[in-house]
Amino acid sequence: MKPVIPxxxxxxxxxxxxxxxxxxxVIFLFAMGTFTFYVGHFxxxxxxxxxxxxxxxxxxxxxxxxxxxxxxxxxxxxTGTIELLLTLPIPVWATVLGKFxxxxxxxxxxxxxxFPIWLTVNYLGHPDNGVILAGYLGSFLMAGGYLSxxxxxxxxxxxxxxxxxxxxxxxxxxxxxxxxxxxxVFHDWAPLMVxxxxxxxxxxxxxxxxxxGVIDARDIFFFLSLITLxxxxxxxxVELKKSG
Amino acid sequence: MIEINGLTKRxxxxxxxxxxxxxxxxxxxxxxxxxxxxxKSTTMKMVSGYLVPSAGTIRILGHDIERExxxxxxxxxxxxxxxxxxxxxxxRHFLRxxxxxxxxxxxxxxxxxxxxxxxxxxxxxxxxxxxxxSKGFKRRVGIAQAILHDPPVxxxxxxxxxxxxxxxxxxxxxxxxMAPEKAIIVSTHLLEEVExxxxxxxxIDRGKIVADGTPSELLARSRxxxxxxxxxxxxxLESAKGxxxxxxxxxxxxxxxxxxxxxxxxxxxxxxxxxxxxxAALAAQRGWTVKEMYAEPGRLDDVFRSIxxxxxxxxxxx
Numbered sequence: 001m002k003p004v005i006p007x008x009x010x011x012x013x014x015x016x017x018x019x020x021x022x023x024x025x026v027i028f029l030f031a032m033g034t035f036t037f038y039v040g041h042f043x044x045x046x047x048x049x050x051x052x053x054x055x056x057x058x059x060x061x062x063x064x065x066x067x068x069x070x071x072x073x074x075x076x077x078x079t080g081t082i083e084l085l086l087t088l089p090i091p092v093w094a095t096v097l098g099k100f101x102x103x104x105x106x107x108x109x110x111x112x113x114x115f116p117i118w119l120t121v122n123y124l125g126h127p128d129n130g131v132i133l134a135g136y137l138g139s140f141l142m143a144g145g146y147l148s149x150x151x152x153x154x155x156x157x158x159x160x161x162x163x164x165x166x167x168x169x170x171x172x173x174x175x176x177x178x179x180x181x182x183x184x185v186f187h188d189w190a191p192l193m194v195x196x197x198x199x200x201x202x203x204x205x206x207x208x209x210x211x212x213g214v215i216d217a218r219d220i221f222f223f224l225s226l227i228t229l230x231x232x233x234x235x236x237x238v239e240l241k242k243s244g
Numbered sequence: 245m246i247e248i249n250g251l252t253k254r255x256x257x258x259x260x261x262x263x264x265x266x267x268x269x270x271x272x273x274x275x276x277x278x279x280x281x282x283x284k285s286t287t288m289k290m291v292s293g294y295l296v297p298s299a300g301t302i303r304i305l306g307h308d309i310e311r312e313x314x315x316x317x318x319x320x321x322x323x324x325x326x327x328x329x330x331x332x333x334x335x336r337h338f339l340r341x342x343x344x345x346x347x348x349x350x351x352x353x354x355x356x357x358x359x360x361x362x363x364x365x366x367x368x369x370x371x372x373x374x375x376x377x378s379k380g381f382k383r384r385v386g387i388a389q390a391i392l393h394d395p396p397v398x399x400x401x402x403x404x405x406x407x408x409x410x411x412x413x414x415x416x417x418x419x420x421x422m423a424p425e426k427a428i429i430v431s432t433h434l435l436e437e438v439e440x441x442x443x444x445x446x447x448i449d450r451g452k453i454v455a456d457g458t459p460s461e462l463l464a465r466s467r468x469x470x471x472x473x474x475x476x477x478x479x480x481l482e483s484a485k486g487x488x489x490x491x492x493x494x495x496x497x498x499x500x501x502x503x504x505x506x507x508x509x510x511x512x513x514x515x516x517x518x519x520x521x522x523x524a525a526l527a528a529q530r531g532w533t534v535k536e537m538y539a540e541p542g543r544l545d546d547v548f549r550s551i552x553x554x555x556x557x558x559x560x561x562x
Binding site for chain 1: 253254255289292293294295296313314317318320322325326327328330331332333337341342344345347373389395490527
């Protein structure tokens, strides 16, 4: 794990070396607030919980997380620093992991900064803070899932715009893979087992159970194994690109 | 310290490097020459472990670059083409990052950074973001990260590109001082650089080695090796040409008219012939008004053009 640390530190500091961190966090918080209060009519709901707030997370992550992940590898390729990075005496997996963890922690920081809404709901009533904590945990895991997909896609290109667009589409498919839009495509011909497998990849399904306070080991395992899988694919892509 | 065997790299149908074999020993500074697209950078990218070869092996101090990548890379300092660096970091933070990745911490890291900074004369710009630095300073940041861990093997892709003459001189001096303890490969377009720093020159063309020797061995291949040039007033040109042509050992004569009215005659020798003494004797005997007279060690650009033939053919007599 030792070589992961300097990579992680450099990556994390890089967000704050440019206005990127500030812009991202401001937009993230603004979007969260807008959706919760204006679109979701948080006050009109009259219930002291954050289910409305968490309900928008998947949809906001869909666009905001690829904005973080698009630069992870594409930028290194475009500026040529990838040549420097891959000729340092550290294994590729350590680089992949260091970059991912930095991005994940950054997303986590943005998420933590939504705490005023938690204060608000506690001021207004007596919410179940255990459920809220579970919601935050699930949201953080879901962000990690999106990030691992985005990081993997970023490694395929040196164009950040392509990385962003492809990541949004890939993340969208993972978000709604349980919804009719996707399932109907398979409905008439695929065996039930295939349909079940596809719908079991839905981020929404796994997140919604955690968000109502049911911390099922299977949902946590789903996100962690998905992250592992995509990071492994990320390592393979970086290695394959070395072959020209 | 560097052993390259049968190295080949294909990009689709294009063969960039074709079964190239090369050994570089401690104390050598190998100048890697070749026309653009000859495969210099591709070779260096493979030696540093950035690209995987299509065939062949590379060993760095006995470590195979493909199977023991990190162990081999720990012994290499590499300056990639164009000296890429993280533009948003300051030179100090960038070098600290490199030191940490290379396993240095605390006082050890500080010492390493200080040494690299003083060798590359970077102390004045350490706290500026790299993207705001001039091309010369950026290049020196790249050199500093390559020598930071005092590696036994140095691979540098055009280390003096973009530097002014003073900076070029200091980089060459740095390379020469480090040379006794290291095996160094330097690629360059500048032929004078090879004569100034390299103990050995390798010319590659279309992925293959076409010449390998000390700079003086390469110079000896030049048509101008031991050629004698005499500068005379132009009214003595015809008689001088008449007298020089029959001298034994003279292969041909070339003349260049100069703006001050004098003329330079260069006598090119037949292979192995020494002309300077007989030309000097002739000048004294005929009473020429000699303004200058010198023998040449050879011209590397001439050797370069004649060896990398397809370019020479295109360039004609230019």
